[in-house]
Amino acid sequence: MNKTAPIYGLLAEFEQPEELINAVRRARAAGYRKMDAYTPFPVEHLAEELGFHRTALPVIVLIGGVIGCAGGFFLQYWISVLDYPLNVGSRPFNSWPSFIPVTFELTILCAALSAVLGMLGLNGLPMPYHPLFNSPRFALASRNRFFLCIESGDKQFNRETTAKFLSELKPKGGVSQVEE
Amino acid sequence: MSQEIIGSGHTYATITDKISSIVLTRKTPHGWLFGFGVGFVLVMLLLVSITYLFVEGIGIWGVNIPVAWGFAIVNFVWWIGIGHAGTLISAILLLLRQGWRQSINRFAEAMTLFAVACAGLFPVLHLGRPWFAYWLIPYPSTMGIWPQFRSPLVWDVFAVSTYFTVSLLFWFIGLIPDLATLRDRSSSRTGRVVYGILAMGWRGSAIHWHRYEMAYLLLAGLATPLVVSVHTVVSFDFAISILPGWHTTIFPPYFVAGAIYSGFAMVMVLAIPIRAVYGLEDFITMRHLQNMAKVMLATGLIVAYGYLMEHFMSWYSAEKYERFMTLNRWGGPYAPAYWALILINIVIPQALWFRRVRSNVIMLFLVAIAVNVGMWLERFVIVITSLHRDFLPSSWNMYYPTFWDWSTFIGTIGLFLALLFLFIRFLPMISIFEMRTLVPRSEGD
Amino acid sequence: MTTKNFWRSLEEYANFEEFQKSLEDEFPPDAAVRQGVVDRREFLSLMSASLALAGLSSCAPAAPEKIVPYVRAPEEIVPGKPLFFATAFPLGGYGLGILAESHMGRPTKIEGNPDHPASLGSTDAFAQASILSLYDPDRSKAITQAGAITTWDAFITNLAAELDPKRLNKGEGFRILTETVTSPTLAAQLKQILQQFPSARWHQYEPVNADSARAASRMTFGRYSDIRYHFDKADVILSLDADFLLSMPGHVRHAREFTARRRVKAGEKEMNRLYAAESAPSVTGAVADHRRAARPSQIQDIASQINDGVAGKGSTGDAWIDAVVRDLQASRGKSIVVAGPHQPPEVHVIAHDLNTKLGNVGQTLEYVDPIEPNPVEQMQSLGDLIKDMQAGAVDLLLIAGGNPVYTAPADLEFAKHLANVRLRIHFSLYEDETSERCHWHIPETHFLESWADIRSDDGTTTIMQPLINPLYAGKSAYELLSAFLGQPTRTTYEILIEAWGQGRNKDEFEKLWRKSVHDGVVAPELNAVGALYERPGRSQTAPTVSNVVAGFSPRSPSDVIEVAFRPDPTVYDGRFANNGWLQELPKPLIKIVWDNVALLSPATAERLNVINEDVIEIKSEGRAVRAPVWISPGHANDAVTLFLGYGRTRAGALGSNRGYNAYSLRTSASPWLIKNAEVRKSGERYALVSTQEHHSMENRNLVRRASAAEYAQRPDFVEAERDTPPGELTLYPEYAPEEYAWGMSIDLSTCIGCNACVIACQAENNIPVVGKIEAGRSREMHWLRIDRYYQGDIHEPEIFFQPVMCMHCEDAPCEPVCPVAATTHSSEGLNEMTYNRCVGTRYCSNNCPYKVRRFNFFNFHSNEAPSMALLYNPDVTVRSRGVMEKCTYCVQRINHARINAKKEDRAIRDGEVVTACQAACPAGAIVFGNIADPNSRVSKLKSEPRNYGVLTDLNTRPRTTYLAKLTNPNPAVKT
């Protein structure tokens, strides 16, 4: 194991979500901040334990919805009243009740798009390359293993002590380095 | 019989391996080849029909004046209806925190996409000049003229395309973690590259999971009213008109109910053989089938109530055209279709009241088939009987479907099958990561 | 309508020829096909590659076109402006005055000539459709000898060789067979021929003729005379199987005069009363106040009973007959008894007798010298010819017009004996069954292609002028006969000028001639002075006939089935068999298209155990014919009506091998009736197409009816149901009214269901023919249809006609459902259909409660011959595949009037816009105009209490409304 090459962080592999949560708690207690946990399925409270609480996503979706709604209605109003008003079955030019369905659909469409794009954006996806993938064990994060990674960027990070600290958490899969 | 929603003895690993193996295994089962082959042949039939249609014109179908809408619209509504179960199961059941949804939502969503794709064909094909279909989209043309937003057909364009887009997003978002699994487990280089691209570098970070679940929840919240709106808009195609038998306010609710009805029936029709073929009884358990049967029973009753109210109103309104329309459905030239509808769509599904039927896979399968046929008949009765005898007796006339009507319809069934088989072969038909959450904690590894 | 810009002088005629020649350059065929460009665009669009561009640019110019000016422009032609030429439409030898519309030398439309007494501005379906025959690609195009194409000169040389010996033997064995001839010039030519060849003979024959009337007047007065009726003067009319409104010569005028007495203003109840006794329901019977279904042979009994009654021989015990008698007696001098041409002479004699007794002669009708220069009893005439042929006494036969091989009665075996004639020359519009059996065939010019003169049933003479040079190598009858007179080079024009001009001062004649040609009616002076022969229509003294009436044949036993023959209401005697418009025109009452049927009553159908479309075999005198059954409520029991004109073998692409040939049963002895035929069910079935499947109104009071008396009491009866919601009962805003608001009023008490409007609409608006199969799939394209409803007892039903076209609803249900704004509302209240924007969702048709929208399920124009392109009205887009279409209120005519008015800085005058249907209607039932102007005719009519809208309970607020039908039943008759 190369002792000098720059590394991304140290990776501890657990078999049960509870063990992982427990490890995260202790890591934070030990003062580690720049770290992340990786699981094959969403584990409740894990994010909170990592100190992540609120996401901006709902706001983004709301904005998207409002834009879709207003834009949708205005599009129809402009076309039917301002640009080319036509007498259609002697309905009023501004037949707003008839404009509701399209307005609604566009609201949903914009909101949904902003939800998806927002989520990807905030998560920094797509990111096909990531140092973690260098760790051969990490592939199991999408199967049945639970990982905790303390990143070298953390100010307390020190190869030896951090490795020692992690192994004290008794990760069943052991501790490994993640090359940069 | 098991009341579990997942067979006992499963661990994260077994679930993962079991489901992903269906996709990653090298050899293709013969059953798959046969099924896909059938679908493919029918797709060819569809292509021939469409080509001939474009060359000759809409006249090759049975439509005429007064019956200017025929199979095309019947099939459109039918497919759209089927396309409702998917998003509904995922979205609404997610919001209701129904754990049992997690083994069926994936292919229910896929089914939605394919059904909507089939449905989307018909409004275009049935145009007199399909190559001008894009005139229904508002774009700055050199003609300086725009779509006419009072027309339900324009609403359709927006509703159906929105529905397709949102369903696609919902489905894809759901797929991302599983794509990551496949990426990490695929043995072939190409497999890993392709799945890798699609997985967008998902690595299961806790923070990502957090936002992911939020987004998924929001999508579900948006999709739920959308599902309801889509079939409401479709029902407006009829309800907005002035025709006896179409012009009625009860259409939106009972169209939506009908859609869910046929949607669940179709899920059933697909789920039962698939779980048998791929041995997924542990994931799609009797509990699932029974729950779906109950939903079908409930929605079926709403549909029945819809029929009842239609007839009640035509009597209560004392509207001579409405009354004639009802009598004409009962005793007119298309009465056989009507009574067949009542039998297949209302009477037969009542069998679901009995536990013995609900717990018998074969019976469930047959009932589900019946419901799909019945719902098609419902649309046929609505479209044809209302049109063929409306206001002026002098213009009354009959409608007879032609070979090309049938070939186009059957062709789209083929398209649906072909797409579905491709999906089963190349993507996990059951959501792996959501199944993992069902594993009792003790059985970790 | 367009300010009529009549043809003016001879000099212009010279140019006329000239620009005719340049016509081909001026309008290369594809330029004339208005749909051409659209098609190209659609074809491109089909290529998915160019999809986006094609659509985005759908208002952009098409592929570069050539534009080809004249070399020397004829000065009466203003490119883009139509001209109208006065001429006449010949049928059965009689002329109907018309104005033919010409666009850049292409005749495109036929209108009635207001100055012509037989037309009074209106036309009939035949006249309207005749223009289609002009462009019929199946017309005979070349002179043929034994089937081989040859030339006029070749014919002349051959003919000369034939005629020289004839001159020596006085024309021994030389026979000429023509159809009914009323043309003075033609008659003069024939007389000349007979002078040159004293032993030659001239025979006349048409299958539909006036023999009975002729025989009757011979029996009665010892001489031939015609009757001229004045229905406008009659209070009571008795029709003895006479369909005087649709099928007798002069029917257009009859309809106008008859309906003039049925327009009842508010408060009035003065109306004429029509009794009709007939076997097969006719439009005349349908509008009659009292209709009596009787077997053809019984008509005579009814007639003589009425005659006895009028003679005061006391009651017959038959309420109906007694009522008629009393009514007739009550209106002496103000009644008419009309005998049908299909009835035996006896009935006509009785009619003479009745009219005389009732003192009608000189009042409501007058006896005049025959219109024909040489009246004959044609069946006799044909018989004589055939006898000679049989005897081998004929060695040169000229058949100038007509198709005797097909139309001659079976028992005469014309075809067989024709073979005995050494040299046979046939002259006709089509190469038909007769041409097949003749050595020479000479193509005839269409009446719009050649000069001619002709007379109408009322004696008016018209100089017919050509609108276009012969499209094919056609010759006129005048040129042909002139060849027989040894002057093969003379043009028709020269012949006419000489005939009319002889013995006249040149300049004065010039003046009269111009006037006559321009007006379409020969100036009286010209008629009077230049007597080609004695002036017609000289009134005769009232005859006395009582002695003749005694001892007519007794009534026939009632257990047999009588078979009656009638000319077909749309293809007539078969001459229109290849006319697509007429083939697809729903026959009045039965609504059958593309076929002829065997009509019989429900009771008889029961007796024979047959239903619609069963094939029955009718046997008589060893001859048999198989015909499909159509059950007609109101038909006489124990009688079958067969229609002539079908079963042609060489009619052309459209007309051949359609229906059955009724001529093959007909006998010369009794051409209109077989008194005792053997009728049996054959067991076969034959598919018929009827454009109306359902015959009851389902109590939806679509046609509203009251007797004149009831109307006087309850003028508001039309709103009895109070089904029209009040005006304020709408969610929609009222759009500010413009100076014009177009609307239409249709009077159901004058509509006689004659179909003239349907064809007029088809001709005006480039409406395609779809053929039997598509019509059978309910895809016929007529913008205007005439709905027919039966009411009451199926054996004696009341019959209603209701013309239905787009109602131009104020709150049009079709408009809001169109996703691309292809159908919208104009500021003048028109429901506009913009074809080029239509994508064909057909939603509008679904949502139209009147189902008046028509859809191009295929490109129906694509299978038309190129020559048809010349027929298109250039002011109306030719719709292609996949677009919806419907009545536009003839918006092209509205725009034309608007532009003219604006140019003159004035408002459009009332009556300036006349829709095609309105112009054609002989009954004047349709009135169109500006309802924003309270003084316009249409506004006045709409303010009548009889005015109502159809399906107004849907709050569509239609712009087209109807005037309820008024009848004038005799209280004495229980119905």
Next chain:
Amino acid sequence: MQTGGQRVYMAQIFHRSTNTLSRVSIFGAVFIVAALTTVISILIRSPYFTEARVVRVQPVPFSHKHHVAGIGIDCRYCHTSVEESSFAGIPPTKTCMNCHSQVWADSPTLEPVRASFREDRSLEWTRVNNLPDFVYFDHSIHVRRGVSCTTCHGPVDQMPMTWRENTLFMEWCLECHRHPERFVQIRGQHVDSPRKLTNCSICHR
């Protein structure tokens, strides 16, 4: 490497650069679509497609500039029916020969004209202004209502060889039909309301 008897593969499939690449591609897709639509809609309206302001090749190099600006012949001398008919009219060869039987009587360029007159064979001009057949334009009323020739046909008197000045797109027709007052040049001339002038049946029948 083995875990639980299951073969596990290296997860790192992509190179670092793919991260930027993937993000760019997503953005790029959106951008390209937007760009394409704009380009098409511009292209559609460009002379390349509409052939507006593109000179047509004619059998005889007839110069409106010379005849109108130079000699000062009124449009109506040749386009005779412009005031009375929907069709302005193309002059018959006779009209040309009125002058050119004397003027330039033997110029080789005019040979086609003389030939046409001699042999009574029409000249075949290439159409410059053409509308689809479902559009009904009437010259007479536009002229009568004070729309000058140049409003639609442009400075014909400055055209040595004739071109079409405008696209003749529907949107172009609508410019005027929506604001007639801007284009009608005779002062005090009554103009119809835009509402009337935008009725579909004004142009389409």
